[in-house]
Amino acid sequence: MRNKLKSSLYHFLSGTVGNVLVILQPEKARQLSKNRIALVHKHKNMGISDKLMRGALLKKLDRIDDHNTIAQTNREFWINKNATDLFSELEDTFNTDFLPNCTFVFELLKEELSNESEKYDTLVEIGTGNGDVLNYLSSEFPEINRFIGIDLSKDQIDLNNVKYGKNKKLEFVAADAMDWVKEHGQGKTIFVTSRGVLEYFLETQLQELFKDINLLGKTYFIAIEPNGAYHNFETNPSSQLYGKEPSFSHNYPHLFKNAGFSLWHFSQKVWFNGTNMQTFVGAKN
Structure with missing residues (x-):
């Protein structure tokens, strides 16, 4: 029950405060969302404002249905240096x-x-x-x-x-x-x-x-x-x-x-x- 309340509060805050922060800090929002895979994965060193912005940005992700596009986009992420940052984040x-x-x-x-x-x-x-x-x-x-x-x-x-x-x-x-x-x-x-x-x-x-x-x-x-x-x-x-x-x-x-x-x-x-x-x-x- 407690986890459910925490989750509901997070979704509420990311939908309100998070959206405001995205508007007020467009460059920070751009950095957070510059790669879809990196945005989807939680980051252990994120502050509360970044987490709320991340939640708001996740809700805005466009749906992708083309399988070839998805495979190519994902490959481009894992082959470049962005992957090393995510591997470090996921080390624990x-x-x-x-x-x-x-x-x-x-x-x-x-x-x-x-x-x-x-x-x-x-x-x-x-x-x-x-x-x-x-x-x-x-x-x-x-x-x-x-x-x-x-x-x-x-x-x-x-x-x-x-x-x-x-x-x-x-x-x-x-x-x-x-x-x-x-x-x-x-x-x-x-x-x-x-x-x-x-x-x-x-x-x-x-x-x-x-x-x-x-x-x-x-x-x-x-x-x-x-x-x-x-x-x-x-x-x-x-x-x-x-x-x-x-x-x-x-x-x-x-x-x-x-x-x-x-x-x-x-x-x-x-x-x-x-x-x-x-x-x-x-x-x-």
Whole structure:
């Protein structure tokens, strides 16, 4: 009840005081809204006036329906320096979200690998961001020799190579995942995405990526990805738009199976106060 009252008060203030601040401080408003993805994500160092302006600006975002435009706009954000600022802002979510809510799926992966007769010697994280998850996985799977983090942002990759320079198992590469898989992918590899990577792929691109990975040979894939809270995979099997960014809520079980994978795990958790679901998929071929 208390959280509901706080939320109602915030929406009221952002709709009144926030709009006034946008009018009085047009340059500040322009800075806050210069990139749609950055505006949508909360910033931990924002003052109260910036938060109210942000709330007002979010309400004014135009709806975008063209999937190609959305995919291109999102790609342009993640490939440039703006992405490094957002990765820095989201750094604490490794401790507040990933560790308490997501690590269980890697414990399940350990059980799966214990039944394998073949050794998997490479783990690739697509959309590695600030590298925290990849670094964590390198300590959790000591039997794996190579941990490769791929990201579109060269600036972030450069930062990761400095930050984790002492961990010789880690390699960070600035590349498009689809291109990298075609050029460097190999069998006996575990692929991972964590909390918001595949949601920026068009459905056709994602299906192609999964099929290309399947052709590499024996592979595992763990996808930890958000879905729209109201996306029912049974009644609406195709990908849907969700969120203010917006991005894509994909039917991951369907796409993996269609690419030739079988699922060894599927579960969902409520995420972000019920507005999204966090989906966990474990697939193998």
